[in-house]
Amino acid sequence: MVKLASARESRMYGPRLGRSRAEYMNAGLYLFSTIVLICGFAAEFSWEPRSGLVLMLIALGLIILVNIHDLLAHLAAIDYRFALMSFDPQLALVEFSVPLVQILGSLLFFLGILFLFIEAEKGYGFFKMERHALGMLIAGPVLWVVGSVHNSCQIYERADTHVQILQQSVHIPFLIGSVLFMVGAILNGREQSGVVRHGLHLLGKKWVWLGICGSLMFMIGGLTNVVKVFKMQQMNGIRLEKLRGGVQDRLIEDRDGQVPLIIDEQRRKMEVDEIKATAAAAVAGTKSRTPYKDVLLSRT
Structure with a gap:
């Protein structure tokens, strides 16, 4: 669920105008998906709770696309040269692994909701699918928490202080929201362990309320992410962090047509x-x- 917020100067994929549009669309799409997610949880209290599951599936699908964009953006920044990650450990441990973990967590959560929706449509005929769905609803938020903690480990020694404040304003709401989702899923799993229930009845009120609170935190993080992207586009990359270990200079020389023999x-x-x-x-x-x-x- 967490959207990776990077303050790197290396995100120079494509023309500048197209890159700016892609960043704005990415941030806006994530914010829209969090709003849809809130509506999906709120719809669980309506007369037709299955519509809430449909909204959740739409929101999670959009969030998966946003994280895939983040992953491709960081790989495009180094021209998809995986060997360069050995010169900058943060590039591999944070900016490559975090979007991958978030994609896996969102995919597990998506499959858990999908299995419950199929179970409700089929009339409670696949009881094994229900147990797998509850496990996925727990495993997905756990991966979100891991990604949130890992995302908070970004270190920018030479970045501007204003940029780092914007970074933390995005990280903290995502971390709190991920923890709320994880706690809600664990409590819901313990609540349903001693009771025989099927379909939508497997989703308790605690899970729904904590899901609404977690979605609100994600929406706050999405708003601050939009502000961060706007500010970073206005900065023109002057006060951002560069890749370490000579990776940035090597990429610039390669893009200018000069191939250095030695780093x-x-x-x-x-x-x-x-x-x-x-x-x-x-x-x-x-x-x-x-x-x-x-x-x-x-x-x-």
């Missing part, structure tokens, strides 16, 4: 080793040579 860090290391070797050779040479004054004294 900057390796080049600096070789220069230092060469200077040390030259100095050592000079010292050894001075020790081996006999001064001219000593030669004259020995002859006399």
Whole structure:
């Protein structure tokens, strides 16, 4: 469920105008999906609760698309070169793994809701599917929490303070919302363990209320994410964090048509080793040579 909020300067995929439109559409689509999710949980109190499940499925499908866009955006930023992740561990551990975890969590939650909807439509004929659905409703939010915590581990040492404040304003609501979903799913699973119920009756009121609260937190995070995207587009990438380990410079040189043979860090290391070797050779040479004054004294 969590949308990855990155403050990297490397998200330079495509033309600038198209990239800006894609970022705005991505942020707006996520905000819209959270509103649909709130409506889906609220519809569980109506006379037709199955309509709420349909709205949840639509919202989760949109959220999966948003996270897939985030994953592709981070890979496109490094020209899909997975080998470059070894030079910047945060790129692999956060900006690649977090969207992947969120996609898996949203997919599990989507399948759990889908199984319950099929069960309600078929007239309670697949009891094994109900048990799997309850397990998926727990596993999905657990992955959301893992992704939220992992997403909060982003470290931007050289980014602007204003950017980092915007980052935390997006992370904190997502983390709180993920925890609420996880707690609601666990309580609902324990509540249904000792009672024989089927279909929509497996979704208790605690799960619905905590789902509404969690969706509200996601909506707040979506609003702050829209503000963050707008501010970052206005900053023009000046106060954002660069990729570490020489990855950013290598990408810029490659995109300009220059293919460097050695990465900057390796080049600096070789220069230092060469200077040390030259100095050592000079010292050894001075020790081996006999001064001219000593030669004259020995002859006399």
